[in-house]
Structures are given as structure tokens and as C-alpha cells.
Amino acid sequence: MAGHELYQAPWNFLGLPENLSEPARSRGWLLPVPYESTTSYGAGTRDGPAAILAASRQVELYDHEFGEEPALSYGIHTTLPLNTVHSSPEAMINSVEEAVAGLLAGAPCPEVLGVLGGEHSISAGVVRGLARARSAESLVVVHVDAHSDMRDEYEGSPYSHACAARRILETCPIFQIGIRNLSSDEAKFLHRNPKKVRTVFAEEATDPKGRFLRDLAQFVQKKRVFFTIDLDGLDPSIMPSVGTPEPGGISWERMLVIARTVTANAAAVPVFDVVELAPIPGLRGPDFLAAKLVYKLFSYTLNGRKKK
Numbered sequence: 125m126a127g128h129e130l131y132q133a134p135w136n137f138l139g140l141p142e143n144l145s146e147p148a149r150s151r152g153w154l155l156p157v158p159y160e161s162t163t164s165y166g167a168g169t170r171d172g173p174a175a176i177l178a179a180s181r182q183v184e185l186y187d188h189e190f191g192e193e194p195a196l197s198y199g200i201h202t203t204l205p206l207n208t209v210h211s212s213p214e215a216m217i218n219s220v221e222e223a224v225a226g227l228l229a230g231a232p233c234p235e236v237l238g239v240l241g242g243e244h245s246i247s248a249g250v251v252r253g254l255a256r257a258r259s260a261e262s263l264v265v266v267h268v269d270a271h272s273d274m275r276d277e278y279e280g281s282p283y284s285h286a287c288a289a290r291r292i293l294e295t296c297p298i299f300q301i302g303i304r305n306l307s308s309d310e311a312k313f314l315h316r317n318p319k320k321v322r323t324v325f326a327e328e329a330t331d332p333k334g335r336f337l338r339d340l341a342q343f344v345q346k347k348r349v350f351f352t353i354d355l356d357g358l359d360p361s362i363m364p365s366v367g368t369p370e371p372g373g374i375s376w377e378r379m380l381v382i383a384r385t386v387t388a389n390a391a392a393v394p395v396f397d398v399v400e401l402a403p404i405p406g407l408r409g410p411d412f413l414a415a416k417l418v419y420k421l422f423s424y425t426l427n428g429r430k431k432k
């Protein structure tokens with residue numbers, strides 16, 4: 125009796141068998157970046173990617189929304205985790221840029237690349253890598269977060285997690301959603317730059333009518349989108365496992381509506397990231413939420429895009 129149930133599922137996202145997780149057969153790739161250096165309050169985001177992978181192995185492949193097992197039709201390849209560089213935050217951002225540009229320009233290469241953080245500062249490297257491999261032309265960013273992250277510099281570094289969106293803005297315009305914590309300098313900056321940044325504060329983001337969704341659809345129309353999700357944008361009652369939890373925020377259902385709006389209206393979403401999970405030992409719900417969100421993002425981008 126050497127039944128396969130004696131053995132664990134492969135250690136990759138969703139525990140997929142080889143034929144659904146080999147690079148050449150997978151339209152979705154996932155790059156874990158277990159980086160943590162500039163986190164200012166609660167620590168632990170270096171453990172985020174491993175916790176998401178572990179939780180993903182419990183996620184049901186069947187998705188009621190699609191009436192099938194979407195992963196079977198597109199496949200997901202989980203790459204080895206990126207080596208972290210600790211000489212300086214800038215060196216790490218450069219390393220992320222290299223890695224992302226390299227994966228997107230390689231052969232085979234992913235149709236959609238997901239990146240797992242680690243802290244949010246890596247996103248500046250992700251968008252630069254994307255711009256380098258595929259050009260910054262018609263590229264925009266949709267950014268879910270509790271924090272505006274528009275500081276030019278924080279604790280001596282322009283590459284702190286608190287500056288993530290400001291660095292991204294050097295590459296392309298941003299539509300940010302769920303914001304409920306910012307400094308007065310950041311508020312002034314946003315006020316001065318309405319063409320570069322649209323900020324949907326938490327009150328508007330959680331309003332049942334969801335009027336901002338129309339603007340979001342318009343913002344991504346005919347654009348290639350980098351979709352960056354800082355998990356602290358979600359309500360901390362469902363997502364407490366973050367370094368800086370902020371009361372209020374986005375529900376699971378609203379998060380999915382935002383994701384569907386982006387993926388259904390954009391020309392393409394070649395890269396997304398899900399960052400800042402700082403797992404709390406023994407509390408599995410938030411890890412599971414993050415894993416399920418990543419699966420939904422792959423399904424919306426690879427399986428669920430409406431043909432136009």
C-alpha cells in the first residue's frame with residue numbers, strides 16, 4: 125500500500141502537481157520575496173511568503189465563482205524565493221527590479237507574474253522591473269493600502285516601505301484605494317498632484333454604493349496595470365496580521381469587486397503583488413485570506429478576463 129496520500133502535496137502555491145507548476149506549462153508565476161528591513165512597527169513580514177504558500181495548500185482548487193478549478197486551465201509556477209540583500213534598502217529594490225525584469229524577459233516567461241512580500245518597499249523594484257522589461261508606456265498602478273506611502277523619505281531612506289507609492293510614482297500614475305493614515309506633508313503632496321495620484325480614502329472605498337469603481341474602471345481602461353496590494357488596506361478585523369493595522373478598511377467582498385473591476389477593464393495586468401503579511405503564530409485566517417486572494421488574482425487575470 126504505497127498510496128499517494130502518504131506523501132505531501134508539492135511545496136508550491138496550491139500544492140500543484142508538476143504538470144501544472146512547471147515553468148513552461150504555467151501561465152502564472154509566483155515570486156516569493158521574503159524581505160524585511162524598514163518595517164517601522166510590528167515585524168514579521170519576512171515570514172509572509174512562506175505563510176501564504178503554506179496556507180495555499182489548504183485552498184480548495186474549485187472556485188464557486190467560476191464553477192470549475194481555474195488553476196487547472198492556466199497552471200502556476202512558484203519560483204524559488206528571491207535572495208534578500210541587506211546592504212541597503214536601495215540594493216534590495218535594485219535586486220527586485222533585476223529579478224522581475226529577468227523573469228518577464230525570459231523564455232519561457234509568465235503571462236502574469238505575482239510577487240509575494242515581504243515589505244511594501246519591494247513594489248518600487250517590481251514596477252521598475254516591469255517598466256524595463258515591457259516599457260513604461262501606458263503603464264499605471266492600482267494601489268490598495270491603509271497608508272498613502274507618499275513620503276519622499278522615511279527614517280533616512282527614500283526606499284522605506286513608507287515611501288513605496290512615492291517611488292512608484294516616479295514610474296507611472298497611481299490610483300490608491302483604502303487610505304486612512306497619512307502625514308500632513310503627504311496630504312499636501314496629494315493635493316498638489318491630482319493628475320498623478322487619485323486617492324480614494326477609506327470612507328469612500330467602503331461606501332456601499334462604491335461610486336469610485338466607475339473612476340477606477342476608467343483609470344485602467346486601455347492601460348497595462350501593476351496591481352499592488354498592501355494587506356493592511358483590508359479591515360484589520362479580517363486582516364490583523366500586518367505590521368501597522370489601521371481601523372476601518374476594505375472588506376473581503378469589496379476587495380474582490382476592486383480586483384474584478386481592475387482585471388475586467390484593463391488592457392492587461394501583467395504583474396501584481398500582495399505584500400506586508402506578518403503572520404501571527406496560530407492565527408491562520410489571515411494567511412488563508414492572503415492565499416485565497418492570490419488565487420483569485422490569478423484566476424481573474426488568466427481565466428476570468430472578459431473578452432472585449
Ligand SMILES: [Mn+2]
Binds near residue numbers: 269271356357
Ligand atoms: Mn500600508
